[in-house]
Amino acid sequence: MPEPVPQRQAAITVYGDRAAAALRQVTSVLDNAGVAPEEIQELLALIQAGAIEGAQGDVLDLAERPPPDATAPAVQGWVAAVEAAAAELAHIADRTMTLARLAVRPAAPTAPPAPSLPTPIDEAPxxxxxxxxxxxxxxxxxxxxxxxxxxxxxxxxxxxxxxxxxxxxxxxxxxxxxxxxxxxxxxxxxxxxxxxxxxxxxxxxxxxxxxxxxxxxxxxxxxxxxxxxxxxxxxxxxxxxxxxxxxxxxxxxxxxxxxxxxxxx
Structure with missing residues (x-):
């Protein structure tokens, strides 16, 4: 019998915490090995995006396994929901890479400060x-x-x-x-x-x-x-x-x- 949804969500949270700790550890190891910060960010983002892509494949497989005894309209709805979830996962993977690259891109030069107004004097020494x-x-x-x-x-x-x-x-x-x-x-x-x-x-x-x-x-x-x-x-x-x-x-x-x-x- 499948686990209730709240229990599965709690398990996912545990994996999230462990993943964050693992990312910190891997970052430290690569940094100590002399890998450039931008390379570290891109490598980690590629791993994360790859994991999301793997999850997308699993989600797409669900389209072939609708609930038993589902009616034709229900099957159509199931397939549409699966495809929407898979498309969102693709967006998440792309966004993961984009954010990683933005994080290591050199900051744009700040605009020069607006010139201050000249300070008048009442009397010249x-x-x-x-x-x-x-x-x-x-x-x-x-x-x-x-x-x-x-x-x-x-x-x-x-x-x-x-x-x-x-x-x-x-x-x-x-x-x-x-x-x-x-x-x-x-x-x-x-x-x-x-x-x-x-x-x-x-x-x-x-x-x-x-x-x-x-x-x-x-x-x-x-x-x-x-x-x-x-x-x-x-x-x-x-x-x-x-x-x-x-x-x-x-x-x-x-x-x-x-x-x-x-x-x-």
């Missing part, structure tokens, strides 16, 4: 203003050949302009400015040649900022963060001065701009 102005003066003398300007006025203007540089970029801003000047050397020289003191168009469209070294910093910010620069400028410095200078830098030079770095702020 005086030491930073002095350092940036010193760099701007050196560049300005080289590019414009002009040294007659009010350093006090330049310090006041630069203190405002530098609040359009993110807090995290302040420490490296001198290097960033020097890189900008190198990439845009020809364009800056054209700007000063045309509109600077003694320039060919100085009388027609002169902007006072062209006469000062901080103009290099303003050009860099106009390219990197124009809206931010405009925001800190408004209410602090005469608005028209920036507008006129921006027009000269953006539309008054024929020399192309240098390519911008990918992280410019």
């Amino acid at each position: 005086q030491e930073q203003v002095e350092q940036v102005l010193a760099a701007a003066e050196r560049l300005f003398a080289e590019l414009a050949g002009h040294t007659d300007y009010s350093r006090e006025a330049s310090l006041e203007t630069l203190a405002v302009v530098l609040t359009a540089v993110a807090a995290e970029d302040q420490a490296g801003y001198v290097a960033q400015l020097e890189d900008f000047a190198a990439r845009n050397r020809d364009r800056l020289m054209e700007l000063y040649r045309k509109y600077g003191p003694g320039g060919e168009l100085a009388r027609l469209e002169r902007s006072g900022l062209v006469e000062h070294p901080e103009s290099i910093v303003i050009c860099e910010r106009l390219d990197a963060a124009p809206m931010w620069l405009q925001g800190v400028w408004d209410g602090e410095i005469e608005e028209l001065t920036l507008e006129r200078f921006a027009q000269l830098w953006q539309f008054g030079c024929h020399t192309p701009r240098g390519s911008r770095p990918s992280r410019a702020r």
Whole structure:
């Protein structure tokens, strides 16, 4: 007499526990033997899939052994149920192999973190203003050949302009400015040649900022963060001065701009 269904299910559970212990033991043995983890996973999956395939064969044999005295409709239902169970076992075997291969496949590279928003500052430290102005003066003398300007006025203007540089970029801003000047050397020289003191168009469209070294910093910010620069400028410095200078830098030079770095702020 066949065992009741609950008893058979309990026996299956026992085999499941033993199988899990056996898998751990085999994995340990193969690992100690130097077999690569991906090979271990695939070997075990092949054994499991093979066992499922063997079970599928046993299930299909049941189609030839319907219950005794079953009516024709019952036999048809029996065969259909057996075929459905066999098909599901085939899916389980395929899924076993797929999951094993996914488990050892190298993880897809994670997406780079979203860039963080720049951190604004309320006021640039005086030491930073002095350092940036010193760099701007050196560049300005080289590019414009002009040294007659009010350093006090330049310090006041630069203190405002530098609040359009993110807090995290302040420490490296001198290097960033020097890189900008190198990439845009020809364009800056054209700007000063045309509109600077003694320039060919100085009388027609002169902007006072062209006469000062901080103009290099303003050009860099106009390219990197124009809206931010405009925001800190408004209410602090005469608005028209920036507008006129921006027009000269953006539309008054024929020399192309240098390519911008990918992280410019």
